[in-house]
Amino acid sequence: MTSPEPHPAFQSSPGAAVPPWLAQVSEVLSDGLGGADAARAWERRVRREVERLDGRVPFRVVHDWYCAAVGPMLAEAGARRGGSVAPQQGVLALHGSALDGGRIDESTWRAALEPELRELFHHAYPYAEAHATAASAAGSYALANGYDAAEAARYGETYAELNTAANVRAHADANALANAAAVAAAYAAADPDAYAATWPSARVRAVVRVHADPRDEQGERAAWARLADGLAACLARADAA
Template sequence: MTDELGVEPIAATAGLDVAHRWLGNTVWPLLGQDELARLHRSPLGRTEEEWRAALIPALTDLYRRAYPYAEAYETASSAASGFAVKHGYSEAEAKAYGESYAAMNTDANQRVHAEANARAVASLAAKAFTAGDVDAYAQTRPGAMVRACIAVAGPEARDRLATGLRDALSP
């Protein structure tokens, strides 16, 4: 029997079957990452490199989209504009300076945040998935990923994630 993506579910690595079902049936489909969802639905025999190669781009996208860009931009712009005014810039010049600074600063922070978190989590998850190690998976801080998913998909995603977890717990 195949799922809605045409993948036949296979028993997951012992110990992480619930995590694989939840990630494969709920989390990654919610985020539009169907290829990664397929990997979770057929996790046996995957290498660390294969997991890492699939996880890094998906996690980078998740963390980039979850970054509180508008809030960070406003904070940086306001601080830089205030700095410029204190140093003799006109209001218009200070505003332009603040916006320029905020764009460069926030873009860089968002990129670094996404890449660093994705690489760290992907490395830990790849090891956990390959070994079927529940304790290693806990090191990926799944709760942080849930918060990122909600930031990206909206508050209504909370119910979908919870329902998906409940379904994964009772196959």
């Protein structure tokens, strides 16, 4: 897989090559912050730390960021839904152990990641939009085939519920299995290039989606800011690899 191009914020940093995972994540966080001033200020903050480290960003920053921002946000989202936060707490514990210097094998990472990622992708699925699209299409089909308006509406709603629920399960299962395997291998090897190849930016977007209602623009911006601030703070306390 081709590595992402460096984020524009780092292109003027000669001699400080940015790890592909950080370039990729920086781009999505900068976009998520919204507002040119906020994004530029955050980019400068991150660029200063990358230059201080001479581009040698240690992989432990990934674990620190999870412990400081990503994991707590996922646990909070799980608690709000009234479900168990055990999957998030399990992964959080592994990141904490790795941050303290513990060596964790690939199978242990994968066993913990699968349930957490399954829940993440389940709740990040755009259910309302998918349900509405399916209901409209099925209702139109019913109208075209002799149903009256009320019958067509009921048909569309029933079809949408069955179809969308099945799609959510399939989406969550497939993404959890694929991501858990790839991310577990990257974590176990502490391999920044392998981690970049798992496209962490996609999971960042999913974290924001489950933590903040997409209809709440202020809450969504706050979620992006929390992730961005957390990453910058982790870089600031890192020592060069």
